[in-house]
Amino acid sequence: MREVFQQELREVQDRLVEIAELVKDAIQQATTAFGNSDVALAEQVIDSSEAVEEQAGALDELTIDILARQQPVASDLRLMVGALRMSASLERMADLAQHIAQLARYRYPESAIPKGLKKTFVRMGELDVLMAEKLVELLRNQDPATIDVIRDLDDDIDELHAKVFEKVLSDKLQADPTGVVDATLASRYHERFGDHAVHISKQMNFFLRGELE
Template structure:
């Protein structure tokens, strides 16, 4: 019975890793579609989001079934609770990647990003993808030192978002209404992705230590996209 239980836990862990891989690809491809005005890449991200959703459903069904049948305690309980929260976080991250791709598709064949904002968004994309990749390593290896690096990276994403918003406020007349809307949304999407990566690694902190890194911080659990 215990062997079957731990086999199910391993399957849940493997599915979470797979979700991370798919989310990383979605955000990387959506960012490339945005920066390179690549319609086919945007369409691919939008079509692939269903696979992330399917994995979330599978993880949640397995976790709920184990909770009901096995009544786990201590570390096993934390694993299942963390899996439920992380699967929801990853599903939201996939949605955010899709939202970025939708903006790229909506503005095609014109670029969604004005030239003045391209480098800031390129850097935000690099930081976000790296954060997701490192969050996957934290999930796999339970490396809390690496988790701290994810948090540092998120702070830079926040700074970039504020710089973009300050430029919009300062030079608003140079932008069309559509550009202001797109840039505001895109900045928010990348900022949320960074927060979600922090939420993932803090869940691992909870799993390893039994407590969150900072239970007062809204980044511990990010409910809104």
């Protein structure tokens, strides 16, 4: 029975990695579509969003079933509880990638990025993709050092998010209300993506160290 339980725990971990990889692909494609006004790629992100939702739902069902049958304790219990919370955050991250892709689709063939913010959004996209890659690495290898890397990346995104708001409040950009709305929404999506990544890193910290911070 113990061997079966360990196999189930590994399956939970493997499924978390698989979902994180889907999220990584989604944000990579979404930021590319947003930056390049690539409507075909944007549609691809939107159409594939259900895959994360389905896998997250299946993982939740598996986790709840294991909790009911095995009644785990200590670190095993922390993993089960954390898996439920992490799958929810991963699903939300996929939704945010979809929102970014939708902005690109709505503004096609025009760019959803206002003038003067191109470099900022390119960098935000790069940081989100890097953060998603680090999440996959964290979930796969469970290296505590990766947690600090993710938090540092989130700090960088927060700084860029603040710069976007400074820009949209300027008199020059106020003349472009559509651009203000697009920039505000896109920046918020990027910032929230980072917040969910940090939440997952905290859950992994809880699993590895028994500490939420």
